[in-house]
Amino acid sequence: MGATIKDVARLADVSIATVSRVLNKTAPVNQDKRLRVEAAISQLGYRPNPAARSLLRQETGGFGVLIPSLGGEFFAGFLKGLDEEAQASGFFCLIGAAHRQEGELEHAMRQMQGRVDGMVIMSPGQSAEKTLALVPNDMPTVFLNTDVSDPTIPYLNFDNHGGAYRMVRHMVEMGHEHIAMITGPTIAHDAVERLRGYRDALRDSGLSLNPDLEFHGDFTEESGYQAGKAILESPLRPTAVFSANDFSAFGAMSAFQEEGLRIPEDIALGGFDDINISRFTTPPLSTVRVPTFELGRRTMKTLIGMVRNIPEDVMTPDVLPTELIIRRSTDPDA
Amino acid sequence: MGATIKDVARLADVSIATVSRVLNKTAPVNQDKRLRVEAAISQLGYRPNPAARSLLRQETGGFGVLIPSLGGEFFAGFLKGLDEEAQASGFFCLIGAAHRQEGELEHAMRQMQGRVDGMVIMSPGQSAEKTLALVPNDMPTVFLNTDVSDPTIPYLNFDNHGGAYRMVRHMVEMGHEHIAMITGPTIAHDAVERLRGYRDALRDSGLSLNPDLEFHGDFTEESGYQAGKAILESPLRPTAVFSANDFSAFGAMSAFQEEGLRIPEDIALGGFDDINISRFTTPPLSTVRVPTFELGRRTMKTLIGMVRNIPEDVMTPDVLPTELIIRRSTDPDA
DNA sequence: TTGTAAGCGTTATCAT
DNA sequence: ATGATAACGCTTACAA
Numbered sequence: 001m002g003a004t005i006k007d008v009a010r011l012a013d014v015s016i017a018t019v020s021r022v023l024n025k026t027a028p029v030n031q032d033k034r035l036r037v038e039a040a041i042s043q044l045g046y047r048p049n050p051a052a053r054s055l056l057r058q059e060t061g062g063f064g065v066l067i068p069s070l071g072g073e074f075f076a077g078f079l080k081g082l083d084e085e086a087q088a089s090g091f092f093c094l095i096g097a098a099h100r101q102e103g104e105l106e107h108a109m110r111q112m113q114g115r116v117d118g119m120v121i122m123s124p125g126q127s128a129e130k131t132l133a134l135v136p137n138d139m140p141t142v143f144l145n146t147d148v149s150d151p152t153i154p155y156l157n158f159d160n161h162g163g164a165y166r167m168v169r170h171m172v173e174m175g176h177e178h179i180a181m182i183t184g185p186t187i188a189h190d191a192v193e194r195l196r197g198y199r200d201a202l203r204d205s206g207l208s209l210n211p212d213l214e215f216h217g218d219f220t221e222e223s224g225y226q227a228g229k230a231i232l233e234s235p236l237r238p239t240a241v242f243s244a245n246d247f248s249a250f251g252a253m254s255a256f257q258e259e260g261l262r263i264p265e266d267i268a269l270g271g272f273d274d275i276n277i278s279r280f281t282t283p284p285l286s287t288v289r290v291p292t293f294e295l296g297r298r299t300m301k302t303l304i305g306m307v308r309n310i311p312e313d314v315m316t317p318d319v320l321p322t323e324l325i326i327r328r329s330t331d332p333d334a
Numbered sequence: 335m336g337a338t339i340k341d342v343a344r345l346a347d348v349s350i351a352t353v354s355r356v357l358n359k360t361a362p363v364n365q366d367k368r369l370r371v372e373a374a375i376s377q378l379g380y381r382p383n384p385a386a387r388s389l390l391r392q393e394t395g396g397f398g399v400l401i402p403s404l405g406g407e408f409f410a411g412f413l414k415g416l417d418e419e420a421q422a423s424g425f426f427c428l429i430g431a432a433h434r435q436e437g438e439l440e441h442a443m444r445q446m447q448g449r450v451d452g453m454v455i456m457s458p459g460q461s462a463e464k465t466l467a468l469v470p471n472d473m474p475t476v477f478l479n480t481d482v483s484d485p486t487i488p489y490l491n492f493d494n495h496g497g498a499y500r501m502v503r504h505m506v507e508m509g510h511e512h513i514a515m516i517t518g519p520t521i522a523h524d525a526v527e528r529l530r531g532y533r534d535a536l537r538d539s540g541l542s543l544n545p546d547l548e549f550h551g552d553f554t555e556e557s558g559y560q561a562g563k564a565i566l567e568s569p570l571r572p573t574a575v576f577s578a579n580d581f582s583a584f585g586a587m588s589a590f591q592e593e594g595l596r597i598p599e600d601i602a603l604g605g606f607d608d609i610n611i612s613r614f615t616t617p618p619l620s621t622v623r624v625p626t627f628e629l630g631r632r633t634m635k636t637l638i639g640m641v642r643n644i645p646e647d648v649m650t651p652d653v654l655p656t657e658l659i660i661r662r663s664t665d666p667d668a
Numbered sequence: 669t670t671g672t673a674a675g676c677g678t679t680a681t682c683a684t
Numbered sequence: 685a686t687g688a689t690a691a692c693g694c695t696t697a698c699a700a
Binding site: 014015016017018021027028029030033052054055056057058 | 685686687688689691692693694
């Protein structure tokens with residue numbers, strides 16, 4: 001058990017109120033008393049008890065973060081941005097992952113109930129409206145990468161649709177007319193947006209949409225591998241494939257190379273996310289870079305702006321731009 | 335502001351003490367009163383205030399987790415195991431990442447001070463003894479993947495040395511006599527252990543240790559790529575390369591293939607960690623599988639055993655086995 | 669079996 | 685400028 005404010009007061013020979021005042025700079029304190037208090041604090045290694053403080057202030061100094069998974073650089077970058085911004089303002093983050101299973105999201109929220117002052121929710125598989133029903137009314141909440149139709153719900157994301165759109169347009173410009181897509185999970189909002197971008201790009205290019213060129217995946221390497229195999233067996237063999245994320249693109253790349261195909265000469269391949277590895281595959285993978293760190297920072301800034309009532313810090317709705325990265329897997333001259 | 339215990343008591347027409355008793359089953363309560371209380375609780379959606387409870391009980395129900403980074407499946411699996419076990423016992427995890435910079439570890443600990451009942455510290459770059467000086471004396475703490483010489487310090491890990499050893503022995507069995515290693519950061523404990531395994535395997539195989547065959551890396555793809563380039567330019571060209579982790583192995587693979595080398599015919603390559611992607615590279619990567627999830631579970635079980643005083647749950651010191659996974663990058667027939 | 673009241677460590681409102 | 689003291693929401697003696 002650490003020292004309490006009473007111990008400090010006794011040692012410094014002042015009242016606990018005075019200790020509290022030097023601690024929070026909430027009122028002027030005499031020079032000598034302040035010094036005595038500060039000395040006592042460092043001598044005892046005193047730290048205010050967060051529980052006691054929370055109880056009185058009715059705030060915890062923390063935010064809850066709910067994400068579908070901890071794996072992948074995607075989340076790592078996002079969490080880093082989130083945490084960095086939070087730390088800068090003295091907040092901490094309580095991270096809850098893997099709310100894929102039914103009820104898990106709700107359970108995680110219960111767990112966080114009363115331990116946080118606000119929430120960040122990334123729940124690509126469920127609409128914000130539906131999720132919002134689970135969070136307490138007065139709890140400031142920011143949504144990410146979620147299906148949200150109500151514009152008053154605080155929401156940030158990056159431009160999934162635009163990124164996919166530009167990738168496919170790039171493939172068209174490289175001369176491809178039969179472009180397949182390996183999709184992400186149909187319930188995931190980002191996957192749906194990327195699919196929409198793919199379709200819009202084809203349509204705007206005067207190419208016909210062919211359902212047989214949409215191969216189902218779930219963002220994993222394994223699903224990309226299976227889809228790659230399926231693509232090679234399909235009657236209308238595409239000359240280019242856009243994979244909904246880099247992981248599944250690797251799976252497809254593996255499948256193609258196993259059959260001796262050259263990329264991009266025999267079949268071009270593009271991904272999405274630009275994770276570290278993508279630069280180092282053979283050939284390097286064309287992809288769409290997403291600003292995960294920046295998204296995290298802005299999200300946290302917004303959330304803090306909400307609880308601190310700083311309207312100019314609240315940046316929502318907000319959609320950050322994504323960047324097309326062209327490498328050899330789609331362009332032999334890259 | 336949610337309902338308090340008083341609101342429940344008023345609605346159920348009992349005292350707050352009675353409410354507390356049905357809440358904690360700490361003493362028998364009349365059937366009808368219990369029902370009234372339970373009804374009131376669910377009607378009001380009442381949840382006990384964690385701060386108030388912590389204040390009184392002098393415990394938080396949470397554990398702090400300090401890890402060097404959030405990126406990679408390695409940590410994802412570990413955190414998942416940790417969290418799953420914690421949830422099962424009603425605890426939550428406060429995760430702090432990236433304490434690479436000087437003082438960051440200490441800051442994170444300060445932050446967690448008073449918010450957690452115990453800590454999990456993975457600090458590969460610093461000895462446990464040194465780190466332990468920063469944590470409060472009475473705070474139960476488990477170390478992972480750290481340099482710990484004092485056997486009384488609770489410590490878990492998996493067998494880095496043995497995994498590296500078996501990988502290199504495997505390469506020797508495949509007929510290689512000049513085996514290089516791409517190391518991890520020299521300050522990281524796991525990297526050092528893997529290097530030790532490499533050296534011991536060479537020694538036990540009757541091969542000479544050659545400092546010129548140890549290439550410096552830092553676990554990143556980029557460093558693996560650079561080391562790969564350096565290897566190709568080295569006077570004594572090795573026929574096999576053991577990379578300290580899969581990421582850096584990918585970088586090396588990229589460097590080798592850029593020069594048109596065939597793996598494993600021209601040069602064999604092995605990694606460490608067996609992350610998802612390793613199965614899908616061309617060729618698939620031989621590696622060492624590490625039980626990240628299991629390590630997380632056991633760590634948390636141990637920590638809970640410590641705070642709850644359940645000696646049979648405390649499994650420390652403990653070193654989990656690793657598994658050699660042979661794929662085509664070292665064995666053409668795999 | 670139940671209620672009253674003390675107390676956990678803080679902050680904030682009074683007086684002084 | 686400073687010190688008592690009430691209050692935050694809860695658990696737990698202690699009485700009844």
